[in-house]
Amino acid sequence: MSGLQREYKNLYNPALGSVILYKFAEGYGQIENKGTPLTLLYMVFPILFQEQIFSLLAKTQSSSGLRKFINKLYTKENSLSDITLSLPKRTEEFRNLTERSLRMALMTNLLVISAKDGVVFQNPKKKIKPASVKDVDELLKGSRKLGKWCAQLTLFEIGNLLGLEF
Amino acid sequence: MFFQIKEIILWPRNKNFQPKRISFKLGAINIVTGSSRTGKSAIIPIVDYCLGSEHCAIPVKTIRDACEWFGVVIQTQNGEKLLARKEPGDFQSTGEMFVLEGKNIQIPSTIKANTNVTDVKIQLDHLAGLTNIDFDSQEIGSGFLGRPSFRDLNAFVFQPQNIIANPDVLFYKADTHAHREKLKNIFPYVLGAVTPETLALMHEMTQLKKELRKKQAELQSISSISERWVSEMKAKYSEAKELGLLDITFPQEPSDKDVMLNALKSIVEVPQASIKVTQDSIQDSVDELAKLQQEESAISTTLIGLRRRFAEMSELRKNASSYKDSLKVQSQRLKVSAWLSESEKEKCPICGNDLSDSLEELNDLLSSLSRVEKEEKAFENISPSFDREYEKVREDLRSLTESFNGLQFRRVALEKKSDKYKDRQYEIARVERFIGNLEKSVEIYESLGTDSELINEVEIIKDRIESLSKTISERDVKSKTSNSLNKIQQYAGRILPNLDVERPNDPVVLKIEDLAIQVQSNNRLDYLWEIGSGSNWLSYHIAVMLALHQFFLESKSNPVPSFLMIDQPSQVYFPKKLTERSKSNQEVDYSKKFDDEDALAVRKVFAAIAEAVNSSKGNFQAIILDHAAENIWGAINGVYLVDEWRNGKKLVPEEWLL
Numbered sequence: 001m002s003g004l005q006r007e008y009k010n011l012y013n014p015a016l017g018s019v020i021l022y023k024f025a026e027g028y029g030q031i032e033n034k035g036t037p038l039t040l041l042y043m044v045f046p047i048l049f050q051e052q053i054f055s056l057l058a059k060t061q062s063s064s065g066l067r068k069f070i071n072k073l074y075t076k077e078n079s080l081s082d083i084t085l086s087l088p089k090r091t092e093e094f095r096n097l098t099e100r101s102l103r104m105a106l107m108t109n110l111l112v113i114s115a116k117d118g119v120v121f122q123n124p125k126k127k128i129k130p131a132s133v134k135d136v137d138e139l140l141k142g143s144r145k146l147g148k149w150c151a152q153l154t155l156f157e158i159g160n161l162l163g164l165e166f
Numbered sequence: 167m168f169f170q171i172k173e174i175i176l177w178p179r180n181k182n183f184q185p186k187r188i189s190f191k192l193g194a195i196n197i198v199t200g201s202s203r204t205g206k207s208a209i210i211p212i213v214d215y216c217l218g219s220e221h222c223a224i225p226v227k228t229i230r231d232a233c234e235w236f237g238v239v240i241q242t243q244n245g246e247k248l249l250a251r252k253e254p255g256d257f258q259s260t261g262e263m264f265v266l267e268g269k270n271i272q273i274p275s276t277i278k279a280n281t282n283v284t285d286v287k288i289q290l291d292h293l294a295g296l297t298n299i300d301f302d303s304q305e306i307g308s309g310f311l312g313r314p315s316f317r318d319l320n321a322f323v324f325q326p327q328n329i330i331a332n333p334d335v336l337f338y339k340a341d342t343h344a345h346r347e348k349l350k351n352i353f354p355y356v357l358g359a360v361t362p363e364t365l366a367l368m369h370e371m372t373q374l375k376k377e378l379r380k381k382q383a384e385l386q387s388i389s390s391i392s393e394r395w396v397s398e399m400k401a402k403y404s405e406a407k408e409l410g411l412l413d414i415t416f417p418q419e420p421s422d423k424d425v426m427l428n429a430l431k432s433i434v435e436v437p438q439a440s441i442k443v444t445q446d447s448i449q450d451s452v453d454e455l456a457k458l459q460q461e462e463s464a465i466s467t468t469l470i471g472l473r474r475r476f477a478e479m480s481e482l483r484k485n486a487s488s489y490k491d492s493l494k495v496q497s498q499r500l501k502v503s504a505w506l507s508e509s510e511k512e513k514c515p516i517c518g519n520d521l522s523d524s525l526e527e528l529n530d531l532l533s534s535l536s537r538v539e540k541e542e543k544a545f546e547n548i549s550p551s552f553d554r555e556y557e558k559v560r561e562d563l564r565s566l567t568e569s570f571n572g573l574q575f576r577r578v579a580l581e582k583k584s585d586k587y588k589d590r591q592y593e594i595a596r597v598e599r600f601i602g603n604l605e606k607s608v609e610i611y612e613s614l615g616t617d618s619e620l621i622n623e624v625e626i627i628k629d630r631i632e633s634l635s636k637t638i639s640e641r642d643v644k645s646k647t648s649n650s651l652n653k654i655q656q657y658a659g660r661i662l663p664n665l666d667v668e669r670p671n672d673p674v675v676l677k678i679e680d681l682a683i684q685v686q687s688n689n690r691l692d693y694l695w696e697i698g699s700g701s702n703w704l705s706y707h708i709a710v711m712l713a714l715h716q717f718f719l720e721s722k723s724n725p726v727p728s729f730l731m732i733d734q735p736s737q738v739y740f741p742k743k744l745t746e747r748s749k750s751n752q753e754v755d756y757s758k759k760f761d762d763e764d765a766l767a768v769r770k771v772f773a774a775i776a777e778a779v780n781s782s783k784g785n786f787q788a789i790i791l792d793h794a795a796e797n798i799w800g801a802i803n804g805v806y807l808v809d810e811w812r813n814g815k816k817l818v819p820e821e822w823l824l
Contacts, residue, residue, distance in 0.1 A: 038531070115530040
């Protein structure tokens with residue numbers, strides 16, 4: 001297995017994915033203890049697994065919010081305005097990983113689903129230790145941050161910012 | 167751009183009162199009428215402030231003392247947007263803002279900042295689909311040549327009291343140098359004469375010219391090195407003869423450059439002596455080689471990413487329905503519910519269990535998701551602007567490919583060198599050094615041999631520059647600008663005969679260089695300030711502003727907001743009545759009959775605006791703030807009375823001030 005293949009397998013595995021979704025829901029629930037809309041979970045991997053977006057996200061303060069973060073993509077310095085436009089396509093590409101990760105998160109009780117409301121809750125009894133690998137830890141922190149930002153806006157506003165409809 | 171004012175909202179400092187909401191009708195001519203000092207003239211500054219103005223021009227004292235936040239609800243194709251901004255207190259402005267978006271937003275009774283003015287301005291630029299390429303293609307660095315911004319477009323939507331009948335200034339805020347210069351620069355873009363594509367090509371042209379200068383300088387330096395090299399080689403040839411590396415068959419003086427070179431190359435290429443290669447020298451080469459391979463691999467990964475991004479952008483450009491001057495992309499739906507319902511029939515897509523166990527739960531989930539999807543349908547299309555990204559990625563691809571080729575060249579050379587270490591053996595130190603030097607010199611010569619490649623590259627760049635200069639000729643931009651202006655002038659010419667103007671049939675000219683109107687008479691063009699009478703000034707302002715909007719509306723992707731706010735258009739007609747009021751210290755009764763010429767002239771102004779609004783079929787909105795009462799404009803079709811502020815009724819309720 002080549003290095004690249006190994007890296008691909010490490011990154012695109014549902015076990016890591018389930019923890020990433022757990023962290024997203026944890027961040028989301030931080031604001032008013034809200035359940036995370038299932039639809040939003042499909043946005044997590046396309047955002048986090050895009051190199052330029054992720055490195056910008058990692059550099060953006062948690063207190064900034066999604067609006068400020070998206071505005072950063074438009075600056076001359078970053079020049080990433082086109083990135084959000086490819087999100088729907090990427091969401092489709094990551095659909096399989098999202099669903100496998102979600103399944104694993106539900107099976108391991110990291111997440112609990114409320115089918116009637118179409119939302120998931122992070123299970124507070126499950127504690128995830130900080131990852132020993134720095135890159136993974138950053139990924140988890142980024143996911144939590146993204147969840148928190150999304151909770152501050154309505155789905156309509158998130159859709160408007162990302163240029164898509166849920 | 168469909169962008170109209172739905173509401174203006176004032177939040178009082180006194181929390182016992184509810185916010186004051188002033189609602190406007192979309193696609194209509196909205197009138198706020200009232201006496202002096204009731205707050206009518208504060209409406210434009212309030213809207214401007216909420217749309218991100220640099221300073222707060224809302225009058226101090228009464229209004230600013232009573233209000234804590236000002237807000238405006240905008241109706242766009244992407245739903246409603248509430249943009250609220252805090253009263254700046256002792257400062258000129260504050261960056262604290264609150265934004266709320268939704269299909270139908272609920273106005274909060276209290277406000278807490280959730281964003282700032284810089285971010286709001288970026289969002290508005292994005293909403294308008296304004297290109298993010300600047301006009302500074304020559305890289306002068308002038309602030310006036312920055313990218314067009316939403317703030318620049320306010321020149322076309324506000325006509326406050328000091329502008330509407332101003333003979334010297336036609337556009338809002340164009341009385342300051344900075345705004346004037348910026349407006350002049352972006353005008354051809356707003357008119358569609360300069361497209362983002364043209365701007366991108368202009369930038370490419372500058373880059374190419376730079377590249378050309380660099381390559382020409384390289385070519386020049388190679389030619390001079392070439393001459394020096396020939397003399398050096400002559401010396402080396404003699405030395406080689408002395409060392410016996412060239413035998414007797416070689417002439418003492420080579421007949422030409424090629425003979426000399428071939429002789430010297432034969433010394434380098436044929437193994438001469440046993441090798442003395444130390445461990446260190448091999449290690450250095452190996453290390454360098456590994457480093458180069460690493461760099462090569464990193465660049466290659468970046469190149470793959472860039473190529474993918476470039477392909478995606480090209481695809482977006484291809485698929486986007488291209489209107490006149492910018493892109494519109496159909497918004498894309500995720501439809502998670504559809505994904506889930508199309509998953510394996512016998513297994514739950516979420517928990518993976520047999521459906522018999524969880525069918526009911528899945529149905530619940532699907533119906534809740536469909537509900538969300540139905541509720542959240544936000545907009546029809548978006549105006550993406552990634553012109554700058556497109557150019558940047560193209561340039562990055564070009565330069566990175568060049569670096570990549572350079573690295574490959576170095577790696578291959580190094581690999582060869584390592585091989586040569588193994589193969590060649592030098593015994594005599596002097597010979598070794600000599601051959602080493604000779605090898606370098608031969609390498610230089612070989613790079614000189616690539617000058618034909620360089621000449622070729624220079625030719626390619628020259629060709630591209632030539633072809634670009636044909637595409638982006640200044641004459642072409644000028645002719646397109648002039649075509650657009652002709653259209654606008656024609657529209658204005660049709661409106662003028664319906665207004666109170668002395669020369670209704672004389673053609674009107676909109677001069678971008680001066681941001682001014684000229685009126686043509688036999689052999690000369692008269693500036694507005696050369697023509698007397700406030701009624702003329704007012705009429706030309708009205709006609710040109712309406713004509714501009716008519717032109718903007720014809721292009722679906724024009725970035726200018728589709729509303730026009732006019733403050734006190736009747737001011738040039740009613741000083742007489744106002745004087746009566748100041749003498750008697752009483753309200754003027756505008757409801758009394760106004761069948762004189764002045765009243766008729768004011769009615770004409772309202773009628774002309776109404777005609778423009780009505781013919782737009784809901785796509786254009788006018789808001790007029792005026793003393794003139796309903797008897798002047800009441801019978802005009804499409805007019806909507808927003809509010810009447812007389813007899814103590816004002817923008818700010820009296821009780822807020824107690």
